[in-house]
Amino acid sequence: MNKSDKQPTINDVARVAGVSKKTVSRVINRSPLLKLDTREKVEAVIAQLGYVPNPQARALALRRNFLLGLLHDNPNAQTVLNFQEGVLDAIRDTEFALVVRPVDRHSPGMLDDIRNFLELQRLYGVLILPPISEDDELAALCRDMGCGYVRMGSAALDEAEHLVQSNDRQMVEGVVDYLVEQGHRRIGLIEGPVGFRSAFERREGFLSAMRRHGLDVPQDAIVPGNYRFNSGVEGADRLLSVEPRVTAVFASNDEMAAGAYHAARARGVEVPRDFSIVGFDDSPIAAHIWPPMTTVGWPIRQMGKAAALKLVAPDMADARPSCFPARLVTRSSVAPPAKEI
Amino acid sequence: MNKSDKQPTINDVARVAGVSKKTVSRVINRSPLLKLDTREKVEAVIAQLGYVPNPQARALALRRNFLLGLLHDNPNAQTVLNFQEGVLDAIRDTEFALVVRPVDRHSPGMLDDIRNFLELQRLYGVLILPPISEDDELAALCRDMGCGYVRMGSAALDEAEHLVQSNDRQMVEGVVDYLVEQGHRRIGLIEGPVGFRSAFERREGFLSAMRRHGLDVPQDAIVPGNYRFNSGVEGADRLLSVEPRVTAVFASNDEMAAGAYHAARARGVEVPRDFSIVGFDDSPIAAHIWPPMTTVGWPIRQMGKAAALKLVAPDMADARPSCFPARLVTRSSVAPPAKEI
DNA sequence: TTGTAAGCGTTATCAC
DNA sequence: GTGATAACGCTTACAA
Numbered sequence: 001m002n003k004s005d006k007q008p009t010i011n012d013v014a015r016v017a018g019v020s021k022k023t024v025s026r027v028i029n030r031s032p033l034l035k036l037d038t039r040e041k042v043e044a045v046i047a048q049l050g051y052v053p054n055p056q057a058r059a060l061a062l063r064r065n066f067l068l069g070l071l072h073d074n075p076n077a078q079t080v081l082n083f084q085e086g087v088l089d090a091i092r093d094t095e096f097a098l099v100v101r102p103v104d105r106h107s108p109g110m111l112d113d114i115r116n117f118l119e120l121q122r123l124y125g126v127l128i129l130p131p132i133s134e135d136d137e138l139a140a141l142c143r144d145m146g147c148g149y150v151r152m153g154s155a156a157l158d159e160a161e162h163l164v165q166s167n168d169r170q171m172v173e174g175v176v177d178y179l180v181e182q183g184h185r186r187i188g189l190i191e192g193p194v195g196f197r198s199a200f201e202r203r204e205g206f207l208s209a210m211r212r213h214g215l216d217v218p219q220d221a222i223v224p225g226n227y228r229f230n231s232g233v234e235g236a237d238r239l240l241s242v243e244p245r246v247t248a249v250f251a252s253n254d255e256m257a258a259g260a261y262h263a264a265r266a267r268g269v270e271v272p273r274d275f276s277i278v279g280f281d282d283s284p285i286a287a288h289i290w291p292p293m294t295t296v297g298w299p300i301r302q303m304g305k306a307a308a309l310k311l312v313a314p315d316m317a318d319a320r321p322s323c324f325p326a327r328l329v330t331r332s333s334v335a336p337p338a339k340e341i
Numbered sequence: 342m343n344k345s346d347k348q349p350t351i352n353d354v355a356r357v358a359g360v361s362k363k364t365v366s367r368v369i370n371r372s373p374l375l376k377l378d379t380r381e382k383v384e385a386v387i388a389q390l391g392y393v394p395n396p397q398a399r400a401l402a403l404r405r406n407f408l409l410g411l412l413h414d415n416p417n418a419q420t421v422l423n424f425q426e427g428v429l430d431a432i433r434d435t436e437f438a439l440v441v442r443p444v445d446r447h448s449p450g451m452l453d454d455i456r457n458f459l460e461l462q463r464l465y466g467v468l469i470l471p472p473i474s475e476d477d478e479l480a481a482l483c484r485d486m487g488c489g490y491v492r493m494g495s496a497a498l499d500e501a502e503h504l505v506q507s508n509d510r511q512m513v514e515g516v517v518d519y520l521v522e523q524g525h526r527r528i529g530l531i532e533g534p535v536g537f538r539s540a541f542e543r544r545e546g547f548l549s550a551m552r553r554h555g556l557d558v559p560q561d562a563i564v565p566g567n568y569r570f571n572s573g574v575e576g577a578d579r580l581l582s583v584e585p586r587v588t589a590v591f592a593s594n595d596e597m598a599a600g601a602y603h604a605a606r607a608r609g610v611e612v613p614r615d616f617s618i619v620g621f622d623d624s625p626i627a628a629h630i631w632p633p634m635t636t637v638g639w640p641i642r643q644m645g646k647a648a649a650l651k652l653v654a655p656d657m658a659d660a661r662p663s664c665f666p667a668r669l670v671t672r673s674s675v676a677p678p679a680k681e682i
Numbered sequence: 683t684t685g686t687a688a689g690c691g692t693t694a695t696c697a698c
Numbered sequence: 699g700t701g702a703t704a705a706c707g708c709t710t711a712c713a714a
Contacts, residue, residue: 007460009707020685025709033683052461056400057707060690065397067440077418077625088443097440097462099408102429119348120393121438229629258629265631284418285626288570288599290606350691361701366693374699398691401706 008049017045028053055095065122066095068308071114071138072129073105076255078283079300083129083152086304096124096312105132111141118147125149125311127304133157134197150307154198160322161310164303168198168280171296171326172205172250173212175278178328179248180213183336184276186221188246190235190256193226202252202280221246225256232259240267240275247337248276254283254295257333261289272335282329292331299324349390358386369394396436406463407436409649412455412479413470414446417596419624420641424470424493427645437465437653446473452482459486466490466652468645474498475538491648495539501663502651505644509539509621512637512667513546513591514553516619519669520589521554524677525617527562529587531576531597534567543593543621562587566597573600574607581608581616588678589617595624595636598674602630613676623670633672640665 010028014021019042026034027042045051059065068087072080087098101117103110110132118126118141125148132138133151139158142149151157154168179187189206192199203222210217220242225231232251239246240263251257257279261271269275271291279286282297302324309319351369355362360383367375368383386392400406409428413421428439442458444451451473459467459482466489473479474492480499483490492498495509520528530547533540544563551558561583564576573592580587581604592598598620602612610616612632620627623638643665650660 011707021708022685022710023683026684029709035683038683054401054707055461056397056404056406056463057690058709059397060395060401060692061707061709063397063690067438077422081418081421084441085443088441095461097408097442097458099438099440100425100429101438102426117438120396120436122397229625255625255629262629262631284570284596285629288596288603288626289630290603352691362691363693363701364699367700370693372699376699379699395691398706399693401708402691402693404706 007054008051010051010053013042013045013049013051016049017042053095058095059122063122064124067097067099067121067123068311069117069121069123069126070098070100070129071103071126071132072101073103073132075129075131076253076281076283079281080129082300083127083304083307086301086306087127087308089301089305090308090318091312094312096308098308099123101126103132105135111137114138115141115145118142118145123147127307127311128152130154130198131196148311150310152303152307154201157197161314163322164307164310165323166298166303167323167325168201169205169208171298171328172202172280173209174328175250175280175296176206176209176213178330179250179276179278179334180209180215182248182276182334184248185215185337186244186246186248187215187217188221188223188236188239188249189217190223190225190232190239190249190251190260192252192256194224196227199227199252202250206250225252227253227255229255229259229262232256233263234259236260236263236277237267240264240269245275247274248278248334250278250280252280254279254281254286254293257293257295258285258289261293261333272333274338276334276337278334286329286331291333293333294331295329296326297329298326348395349392351392351394354383354386354390354392357390358383394436399436400463404463405465407438408462408464409437409439409652410458410462410464410467411439411441411470412444412467412473413442414444414473416470416472417594417622417624420622421470423641424468424645424648427642427647428468428649430642431646431649431659432653435653437649439649440464442467444473446476452478455479456482456486459483459488464488468648468652469493471495471539472534472537489652491651493644493648495542498538502655504663505648505651506664507639507644508664508666509542510546510549512639512669513543513621514550515669516591516621516637517547517550517554519671520591520617520619520675521550521556523589523617523675525589526556526678527585527587527589528556528558529562529564529577529580529590530558531564531566531573531580531590531592531601533593533597535565537568540568540593543591547591566593568594568596570596570600570603573597574604575600577601577604578608581605581610586616588615589619589675591619591621593621595620595622595627595634598634598636599626599630602634602674613674615679617675617678619675627670627672632674634674635669635671637667638670639667 223235279295286293286295566572620636627634627636
């Protein structure tokens with residue numbers, strides 16, 4: 001239908017529609033100062049020809065690529081993938097694509113690496129997952145480089161347009177409420193890594209709810225962790241070795257909670273009869289471990305979608321909300337504590 | 342140092358080096374017909390100016406982007422992420438970036454979607470993960486569109502330059518050997534989904550090893566599955582309900598193997614004392630479930646790296662191998678069978 | 683409201 | 699071997 005079978009270009013559209021390429025360009029870019037019938041005429045030709053603007057050419061002219069970047073330092077795999085799916089929900093059927101960029105937050109060159117990356121790829125914007133989303137220098141870098149960004153975090157790290165937030169603190173309060181409701185009084189906490197905002201928020205939620213219930217939190221009912229499985233094993237082991245024993249534990253994520261299962265099993269402590277466990281994330285392991293784990297699930301995919309929309313279509317309704325409520329997923333790892341003898 | 346603080350362009354290099362831009366271009370593209378000292382002179386200027394070619398401009402001129410695409414339909418999350426890491430290992434410090442594209446193999450429009458995607462983004466090449474890597478139409482599409490591709494698969498799906506392969510069949514034979522060595526004679530199989538090459542290979546490996554050992558595989562020792570947790574629960578449940586019971590099972594992936602743990606536990610069957618379980622993938626759950634699972638681990642990250650190198654640097658040594666041997670990761674889910682009474 | 687001309691930073695063509 | 703010059707497909711002045 002067209003000369004050769006190459007993709008039609010803006011020139012083809014202009015020629016067929018009998019207008020200049022600039023006018024076609026205006027149609028593509030939704031310029032407001034166009035006569036309605038010109039626009040319609042051009043749109044008809046675009047549809048007829050099946051014309052799609054070439055992103056490479058636009059990228060060159062605009063000095064900005066139609067690419068969204070996903071910056072992360074390896075939170076858990078399912079989180080990253082769910083977030084990716086959400087981003088894809090947002091950019092499906094658009095010219096945008098998603099490029100992924102794992103980074104190493106322990107490398108001193110991280111910021112420079114990212115600068116080079118942004119400079120080279122000229123991304124439209126980046127989405128930053130925790131924990132590096134908490135790095136204000138990184139956000140400043142994006143701002144300086146004129147690269148859009150949205151951070152995902154568990155606190156109000158930034159302005160609404162740059163943030164999708166989960167309400168970790170409040171959710172953990174809910175976890176404690178639930179455990180107390182089940183009759184628990186001595187509840188332990190396995191913390192997340194020092195320096196992680198999410199870990200901080202979860203601990204604060206835990207402490208404030210315990211306080212609200214008038215419950216004591218002895219020093220040794222709080223043990224450190226680093227979000228890794230092994231730290232959950234060790235943490236729970238310490239918790240289970242002091243008397244009087246806690247009857248329940250909140251682990252700051254599922255992986256550590258799974259570790260707590262191990263520690264319990266190794267000591268012959270039965271979950272949930274002797275020891276109730278609650279995790280955080282609702283990752284696959286929570287559903288697959290035995291007994292199935294009660295945990296906090298957050299809408300990562302929606303957050304991914306909203307984050308991407310904040311960049312590519314800031315006025316869409318779905319781009320608005322910045323806070324995404326998590327919910328308690330009750331399964332079978334919590335039971336009322338055994339009667340004291 | 343330069344006029345304004347923009348990135349230097351090829352023109353700046355040409356001017357400072359006192360050559361034409363085409364010559365600089367030749368240096369960048371390693372054209373062989375250049376005088377050595379011209380090349381060295383230009384290279385010195387490039388280094389001095391910190392010049393980096395602009396990928397957007399190259400993309401426009403070459404009608405091909407410096408992007409690698411990762412096409413997958415959601416195998417497990419850890420697999421995808423490990424593969425991504427491998428790809429990143431390959432393209433770190435190059436101008437390439439990785440764009441991800443989850444697809445839905447059940448959608449009738451999948452192929453058209455992918456065609457549009459390739460047409461629009463003009464990818465340098467794509468990496469295709471199983472199960473869609475097994476789709477020959479998809480490979481043909483890439484070929485037609487002049488888009489490089491490498492498939493990851495569990496069989497010789499394609500020529501070496503388009504393939505990174507794992508030796509599933511052989512590995513599963515090894516699993517059976519191991520179980521037999523431990524004393525098992527009645528061994529069950531939970532299959533993967535019909536139509537998946539990996540599922541086929543794993544079954545064939547199982548059957549051929551059993552045959553080699555002269556062991557009988559009754560009809561009801563093979564149960565269907567779909568790589569999902571629940572099918573593992575159901576499959577193992579069926580296996581455990583027929584007499585004489587199998588003493589061990591090979592589940593075609595870890596997720597189903599985890600399901601088998603559940604089924605056993607629900608019936609009061611103890612793993613591994615009464616029932617040995619072996620999975621496939623060495624996904625995180627294998628290490629985190631109790632007792633830790635014996636499984637087959639394959640070098641996904643290296644495969645990702647090799648796959649990417651086949652596209653971007655086909656002559657590098659690391660790009661050569663097409664077959665990547667997996668290995669048995671022995672943990673605690675296998676024990677000799679209880680003595681018959 | 684629309685069109686013209688000049689880029690954006692590279693590579694391809696084809697002389698020299 | 700090397701260098702003008704014209705693409706590549708779009709956008710941004712600036713004119714009309």
